[in-house]
Amino acid sequence: MSELGWGFEIKTIDEAGYIAGIAAGYGNVDHGGDVIMPGALTKAIAGRATVPMLLFHDHKRPVGAWSKFVESDAGLHVEGKIAIKSEAGRDAHALAEARALGGLSIGYKTIRHRFEGKTRQLHELALHEVSLVPVGMNDRAVITHIKSLVEDGGMPSVREFEEFLRDAGGFSKSMAAAIAAKATPHLRGEPEVKANPDDFWSAIDAALKS
Structure with missing residues (x-):
């Protein structure tokens, strides 16, 4: 399985652990020279009820699940819930609130790709998991809004x-x-x-x- 850091903008995160944001940016070349093409994850999310939410790609540290997936021109939007009753989930929630988690990285397998110069275009991917990580490979991988800290003054x-x-x-x-x-x-x-x-x-x- 490969790992790839992409843009992650947390739009909402609350005390109950509900979280929403952008999991994968389309058309944006990361520092490794890869770019996810629009539609590359369409088959991967079709009929999918959940996708595991991990911390740091550690399969021994699941922290929740992503349960809603919507594609747009910008990329793949996801919604899910952190399992805050678990130790790993509490760690992940606290890290996100403290803005120490600034990126999201997908665990995937390449199904179809092709090269355009030095850029590898990823046309179809199998999605295994989506992890919370400190810094993604892509410049967009920065949390821009943490409601519970900024708006509530914590x-x-x-x-x-x-x-x-x-x-x-x-x-x-x-x-x-x-x-x-x-x-x-x-x-x-x-x-x-x-x-x-x-x-x-x-x-x-x-x-x-x-």
């Missing part, structure tokens, strides 16, 4: 955020410190940034990409 302290990134998110001590440093003014609610929560996410995205 910001952690600087120390809590750094420890969370290191202990739960799997980031190195130096990386966690760098990300937390970017977020410090926002986490402390300093006057010049308090009214601009979007700047917080921009700072985290910049730190992750660097």
